[in-house]
Amino acid sequence: xxxxxxxxxxxxxxxxxxxxxxxxxxxxxxxxxxxxxxxxxxxxxxxxxxxxxxxxxxxxxxxxxxxxxxxxxxxxxxxxxxxxxxxxxxxxxxxxxxxxxxxxxxxxxxxxxxxxxxxxxxxxxxxxxxxxxxxxxxxxxxxxxxxxxxxxxxxxxxxxxxxxxxxxxxxxxxxxxxxxxxxxxxxxxxxxxxxxxxxxxxxxxxxxxxxxxxxxxxxxxxxxxxxxxxxxxxxxxxxxxxxxxxxxxxxxxxxxxxxxxxxxxxxxxxxxxxxxx
Numbered sequence: 129x130x131x132x133x134x135x136x137x138x139x140x141x142x143x144x145x146x147x148x149x150x151x152x153x154x155x156x157x158x159x160x161x162x163x164x165x166x167x168x169x170x171x172x173x174x175x176x177x178x179x180x181x182x183x184x185x186x187x188x189x190x191x192x193x194x195x196x197x198x199x200x201x202x203x204x205x206x207x208x209x210x211x212x213x214x215x216x217x218x219x220x221x222x223x224x225x226x227x228x229x230x231x232x233x234x235x236x237x238x239x240x241x242x243x244x245x246x247x248x249x250x251x252x253x254x255x256x257x258x259x260x261x262x263x264x265x266x267x268x269x270x271x272x273x274x275x276x277x278x279x280x281x282x283x284x285x286x287x288x289x290x291x292x293x294x295x296x297x298x299x300x301x302x303x304x305x306x307x308x309x310x311x312x313x314x315x316x317x318x319x320x321x322x323x324x325x326x327x328x329x330x331x332x333x334x335x336x337x338x339x340x341x342x343x344x345x346x347x348x349x350x351x352x353x354x355x356x357x358x359x360x361x362x363x364x365x366x367x368x369x370x371x372x373x374x375x376x377x378x379x380x381x382x383x384x385x386x387x388x389x390x391x392x393x394x395x396x397x398x399x400x401x402x403x404x405x
Contacts, residue, residue, distance in 0.1 A: 155214060182194055209240070224302055241263070309345065324359075
């Protein structure tokens with residue numbers, strides 16, 4: 129690292145040691161453990177290095193190394209998943225971001241959906257021109273996840289079936305009703321399809337509205353999944369839910385206790401259980 133001009137001998141040695149062991153993203157806590165010194169001292173040291181352009185601060189206590197060839201320390205984040213893991217852990221990549229990963233949608237979103245056990249003040253955060261949309265989840269709902277490697281960092285992503293259940297729980301995680309239905313269709317046509325696991329995950333999640341949306345969509349779109357549809361019917365809870373909570377609905381599918389928007393009736397096969405309120 130002879131290119132580390134502007135740093136003293138001790139600082140060069142410390143920075144080199146951190147870069148070798150930090151897996152590409154530097155946190156005050158990890159750097160303190162690597163060097164065996166107090167976090168408060170490390171925080172001041174990283175701040176100095178940031179001013180000199182050797183690391184770039186992306187959030188409080190979190191830095192990225194600046195490549196020697198970079199023209200400016202104001203570099204972009206190459207892997208948002210790894211950054212999310214550092215910032216919002218325990219968390220997982222979900223919604224349309226997971227659907228993209230599993231090839232369940234052709235739509236590309238510049239905002240990354242992160243479901244986290246943290247309770248951030250802001251639900252939408254922008255870091256270096258990368259947008260994160262955060263949703264808080266409980267520890268007991270951290271299931272149905274797969275681990276993927278982003279460089280040297282392990283990141284959790286909802287598996288294909290859990291991704292669908294999350295969209296049934298909140299269609300906005302898929303971008304709204306229409307793209308959510310498209311993702312669901314692609315899932316049912318893919319090798320990932322597991323109708324029984326969908327029901328199992330929905331039961332584990334514990335939101336009755338999921339069974340109403342899932343059963344309704346299955347009956348309309350994949351009526352051959354009779355066993356899974358029957359399992360959904362058997363698990364209906366009291367009260368009515370909306371097919372898409374973000375859209376006004378004046379028609380009720382009494383069979384599924386589900387309010388559906390008018391445009392859905394126009395675009396999809398009509399269910400005889402639909403009636404005016």
